[in-house]
Amino acid sequence: MALLDIEKLVGTSCRLCPRNCKLNRNIETGLCKTNNKIEIASFNLHFGEEPPISGNYGSGTVFFAGCNMACVFCQNYPISQLKSAYKTIDEYALADIFLELQNRKAHNINLVTPSHFVHLICKSIGIARRKGFNIPVCYNTSSYDKPEIIEYLKDFVDIYLADLKYADNDLSYKYSGISDYFEVATKSILKMQQTKGHLSIKNKIASSGLIIRHLVIPNNIGNSKKVLDWIASNIEHPTVSLMRQYFPAYKAFNYPEIAHKLVNYQWNEILEYTDKLGIDGYFQVA
Numbered sequence: 001m002a003l004l005d006i007e008k009l010v011g012t013s014c015r016l017c018p019r020n021c022k023l024n025r026n027i028e029t030g031l032c033k034t035n036n037k038i039e040i041a042s043f044n045l046h047f048g049e050e051p052p053i054s055g056n057y058g059s060g061t062v063f064f065a066g067c068n069m070a071c072v073f074c075q076n077y078p079i080s081q082l083k084s085a086y087k088t089i090d091e092y093a094l095a096d097i098f099l100e101l102q103n104r105k106a107h108n109i110n111l112v113t114p115s116h117f118v119h120l121i122c123k124s125i126g127i128a129r130r131k132g133f134n135i136p137v138c139y140n141t142s143s144y145d146k147p148e149i150i151e152y153l154k155d156f157v158d159i160y161l162a163d164l165k166y167a168d169n170d171l172s173y174k175y176s177g178i179s180d181y182f183e184v185a186t187k188s189i190l191k192m193q194q195t196k197g198h199l200s201i202k203n204k205i206a207s208s209g210l211i212i213r214h215l216v217i218p219n220n221i222g223n224s225k226k227v228l229d230w231i232a233s234n235i236e237h238p239t240v241s242l243m244r245q246y247f248p249a250y251k252a253f254n255y256p257e258i259a260h261k262l263v264n265y266q267w268n269e270i271l272e273y274t275d276k277l278g279i280d281g282y283f284q285v286a
């Protein structure tokens with residue numbers, strides 16, 4: 001797919017992501033809550049990612065405003081859902097941010113929630129590379145991406161930090177407003193694996209490959225087990241980042257079963273299940 005084609009997916013009828021809004025983002029905002037200009041909430045060195053991503057000097061993280069999902073428990077909801085503070089910038093300014101973070105010794109550029117701006121981000125990566133940008137690019141995504149976009153990204157992205165949130169589409173619809181999450185996300189993750197392979201680490205820092213992230217949601221342990229089953233059956237030697245930092249935020253209080261933190265026994269059950277499946281990776285401490 002040539003660069004022109006990815007731009008055509010936006011054009012006057014946006015089909016950039018699986019939402020397929022078919023809206024003219026030059027004059028309207030799609031379900032991602034953004035139009036056709038880059039909007040960032042913040043950028044900085046970030047030290048809270050997985051060890052080979054943050055390293056000693058930090059991950060050069062850029063938080064994009066908006067999101068193509070609508071998770072009721074989103075922990076970034078002021079940025080992703082409410083867009084309470086953001087700045088509109090062009091592709092050249094984003095390229096300058098990449099270069100600034102590289103100059104600050106970031107191990108990588110970490111694009112948080114990039115899917116709805118991916119066509120513009122690729123332009124920025126190209127601009128930055130022509131000015132000496134050479135650190136790995138991490139695509140930090142919900143995985144609700146079109147597989148053909150992931151194929152296209154093989155020349156732009158080195159590392160995927162890819163969520164697999166749900167194996168149950170009733171849940172993805174209930175909590176995120178998406179009825180085909182599992183099919184789409186798993187196809188995209190398989191494409192990530194195919195194009196970038198296993199996680200490659202040099203001198204304790206990730207250089208390429210795939211980390212699959214899963215946030216364990218309270219009282220949905222069956223979903224987490226199905227997610228882990230899929231990973232164990234479909235990805236050879238996966239690197240999984242299991243996250244237990246769930247706390248109720250945004251609209252989660254409207255759902256009693258997720259209106260509190262994860263309890264230890266549920267987390268421990270998932271850890272035991274992960275162990276039983278022989279899955280390796282990064283598991284947060286209780």
Ligand code: SF4
Pocket residue numbers: 014015016017018019020021022023025029030031032033034068115116117
């Ligand atoms: S990128 Fe935004 S406007 Fe385009 S299809 Fe996805 S949600 Fe809709």
